[in-house]
Amino acid sequence: MTAIHSNASATLPQANHPYKVMALYKFASLPDAEALKTPLAQFCCNRGIKGTLILAPEGINGTVAGSTEAIDALADYLFATGPFGTRLQGAEVKYSFADTAPFLRMKVRLKPEIVTLRAPEADPSKAVGTYVEPGDWNSLIDQNDVVLVDTRNDYEVGLGTFQRALDPATANFTEFKDYVAQNLDPARDKKVAMFCTGGIRCEKASSYLLSQGFEEVFHLKGGILKYLEVVPPEQSRFQGECFVFDERVSVGHGLELGNATLCRACRHPLTDADRQHPDYQEGTSCPFCAGDEAKHQAAAERQRQMDLARQRGTMHLGDEAATAAKKAKARKVMQAEQSRERNRG
Template structure:
């Protein structure tokens, strides 16, 4: 599916999600030029650089995102090291991100397993069109490598849920629940492909013989597989203000709890413990968090009444302008007081 035929391609914001395991020993030197390039074109989102590669999601005008793609994959300081990156495009009616961040980290997806190197060893890619046939086999163990709150919104039928709080926990799950002598074929999936690619490398390092992972992740599957043929149920959590997407990458129905950042289903929002912007069933007992959320909600409502921004770059710019006005008034008062 080309960018032009993606759902809502007429919307003003183009979203690019990408990752690539590639040798970037100069990641630190690449950080500032990349941030300058993005900020200069009004692009917002997060990009993570590490010696093992790049990962992130950003959004901007179609022209800006196309320029960034050229910068990353062909014309910029990365040379051709990111060529062949896993890239997915979608469109949004409103800005999915509030600010631009380029972060330097030890890993683009944190597993803390030094022996793992997807550039050297990884499982077998499975195209979305071939995924249904693979996971229908009785001799294949299907594992969702995402965290529990992501799995709670949707997953593939009969997939095992490791119930992890972070990807680092995946190693313990493997040690306790999977056995290379018993589980001869393991298929894994995640949101965009990056986590299960690294997980596949880890399983191979632990002696598992045949390891498969969904190329492009759930997002690519939802983009190209018709709903009537899909084995994915529910919605796919995404790490931006859209919260979730469904088949065809259509905007999902999930929202975020502003107190604990847990994704919320329609059933969650009908729960007695749900209070918009303040609490949800997943953080019902955290009174300190609720008090902070209530104050934040109050400040947001006040800002909305004033017509001011409350979050993101726009809020920072408004705050800077307010400080400048105060400084100007203070300077004018100082000069007036010094006048004879």
């Protein structure tokens, strides 16, 4: 087996844990995405791999987990020996390890885009902006003639962003086109730098800006997560925490666990200040959904069912999910403390 992308992961922390996690994306021409879906799903299911992979004519995106042997076999299948041929080589891949299964089932989904922008002129497989390594990012964004744009959605920006970054205030990525049309000008904004959580959104955004006539377009390679991982806190230009789409909710410098939680009613991330707001009621409402009675009623009913399940001595599905999230968060806090202790030693 070729074992592409797998050797470096052997030296990662917690590499002795039973589950290896692979997060990946690649913009590539996959006009045969529909034909690739079933063989990919069968390959994963036959090896006990679980998670979600999105296939589209523009590429692949997703996160999966399984045994080290299974994930290494999948890497070989995707990048070398499988029906993708060499089209996915050079994919952005991140490995980590977990002591419990992160996913319950395997899903391969076919979608029109791996990142929904609805702008056919944006094609990262043909044209993309200049990648900037995290170590070089500060020197770029410190330049006065660089326009810095956060391509994430408003609830993500609210937790943290780079100093002097522009906030498009978008509810979803498809609105980014309108923001560009109304606020950016290729004749005026000669240098535009963009960033997102892991690199995929700003890669597509950079392709879109190039299609609109912008000449010098830059984007942070590996996204905020890679920046927080490798740039020392004392040199960082990032303020706050970075929202992540898993049970951690947010991370800070060194990818240490953040303080954010999710509102159970509207799923909006909440800071310490948000949880002190008069409109916050644990499990029922928060400042961001204060006027949405339908969400409050649904959350209150879910909480009531969880309370009834506890009284009967059984476990409600929502209670089980919340408990699992709390355990995972506590486990990550403990691992972070252990890591700090080892570093001090």
